[in-house]
Every structure is written in structure tokens, then in C-alpha cells.
Amino acid sequence: MSSVINILSGVLIITGALAIIIGLLGVFRMPDFFTRLHAASVIDTMGTMLIIVGLMLYSGFNLVSVKLLLVMIFILITTPAAAQALAKSALHGGLKPALKEKKS
Amino acid sequence: MFEVATYMILFAMLLSLISAIIGETVYDKILAVNIFGTITVLFIALFGFLTERPEFLDIALVYALINFIATIAILKFFEYGDMGRSSHINEESDI
Numbered sequence: 001m002s003s004v005i006n007i008l009s010g011v012l013i014i015t016g017a018l019a020i021i022i023g024l025l026g027v028f029r030m031p032d033f034f035t036r037l038h039a040a041s042v043i044d045t046m047g048t049m050l051i052i053v054g055l056m057l058y059s060g061f062n063l064v065s066v067k068l069l070l071v072m073i074f075i076l077i078t079t080p081a082a083a084q085a086l087a088k089s090a091l092h093g094g095l096k097p098a099l100k101e102k103k104s
Numbered sequence: 105m106f107e108v109a110t111y112m113i114l115f116a117m118l119l120s121l122i123s124a125i126i127g128e129t130v131y132d133k134i135l136a137v138n139i140f141g142t143i144t145v146l147f148i149a150l151f152g153f154l155t156e157r158p159e160f161l162d163i164a165l166v167y168a169l170i171n172f173i174a175t176i177a178i179l180k181f182f183e184y185g186d187m188g189r190s191s192h193i194n195e196e197s198d199i
Binding site: 009010013014016017018020021023024025027028033036037040043044047048051052055058059064067068070071074075078079081082083085086089090092093095 | 105106108109112113115116119120123129131132134135136138139142143145146149150153158161162164165168169171172175176179182183
């Protein structure tokens with residue numbers, strides 16, 4: 001039974017690390033700052049949640065898993081606020097979103 | 105499995121540092137540093153489990169909070185040009 005949980009947590013952790021690398025590839029590939037910000041949010045939600053849920057499955061229910069839950073809650077609260085502040089600051093700083101040009 | 109995930113996360117940290125160096129505007133660089141901080145929190149948590157000392161999670165918790173405060177402070181500096189200026193004059197909040 002415990003080996004099944006270990007394998008499941010390993011799959012979750014490695015999938016989370018893959019999600020982080022995919023989000024960074026999105027940051028490299030996207031053409032505009034705001035789309036880059038959009039691609040970076042994959043790291044904050046999917047990568048964080050998968051890795052921390054995998055670690056919680058590995059550790060079982062004790063003080064360590066409560067600390068992991070606190071880390072996950074803090075990251076899930078603070079990173080959208082930081083992303084929104086970054087988008088607002090970039091918009092006030094003069095960056096325009098690259099819109100599709102209308103054919104006239 | 106912790107070794108493989110730790111190496112993948114180290115590779116991701118290298119990628120985000122490259123993204124911070126080649127960023128076009130200052131906001132790209134701030135975004136890359138923010139991503140680097142988030143990945144560092146996960147790296148500290150994974151490294152604690154890799155060396156079988158999960159007490160490292162306290163450091164990860166503190167790092168998550170400091171990362172958020174640092175991002176907001178840097179953004180305030182680049183938006184208003186001053187760290188100590190009150191932002192109520194323009195009726196705009198800090199965030």
C-alpha cells in the first residue's frame with residue numbers, strides 16, 4: 001500500500017517539475033509581456049500544487065504536511081496578487097498589449 | 105524520484121535566470137525574478153525531503169513571504185520612483 005502511495009507521489013512531483021519547465025518555455029516563446037505573464041501563471045498554480053500535493057502524499061498526515069499546506073496557501077494567495085500588480089505597473093509604465101490589427 | 109525532480113527544478117532555475125538576463129524591459133526581468141523566487145520555494149521544500157530533513161519547510165515558508173514583499177516593493181519603486189511616497193495623492197492603491 002505504501003509503495004503505491006510512493007509511486008503516486010513520485011508521478012505527481014515529476015509532473016509538477018515538467019509543468020514548471022513548460023511554463024518557462026512559454027515565457028521564452030510568447031511574443032508580448034502580458035502573454036508572458038499569462039504563461040508564467042502555470043508555474044504558480046499547476047507546478048506548485050502538483051509538487052506540494054506529491055510531497056504531502058509522501059510525508060503522510062503530520063506536522064510536515066500541515067507546513068506544506070501553509071506553503072501552498074501562501075503561494076496561491078500571493079502570486080496572483082503579485083502578477084496583478086506587475087500587470088498594472090507595466091500598463092502604467094507604458095507597455096501596450098499587442099493586439100491583432102484590424103483589416104481595413 | 106526526488107533526485108530527478110531536484111535536477112529538473114535546478115534546470116528550471118537556470119532557464120529563469122537566462123530569462124532574467126535577456127529580458128527586454130524591466131518588467132520582464134521582474135517577472136523572471138518572481139518566477140525564480142517561486143521555484144526556489146519549491147526547491148527548498150524538495151531539498152528538505154531529499155536530505156530527509158523536512159525542517160527546511162520553515163525556510164520555504166519565510167522565503168515565500170519575503171518573495172511577495174520584495175516584488176511589491178520593487179514594483180512600487182519602479183512605478184513611483186520613490187519608496188516612501190504616499191500613493192493616496194493619485195487615488196491609486198499600492199497594488
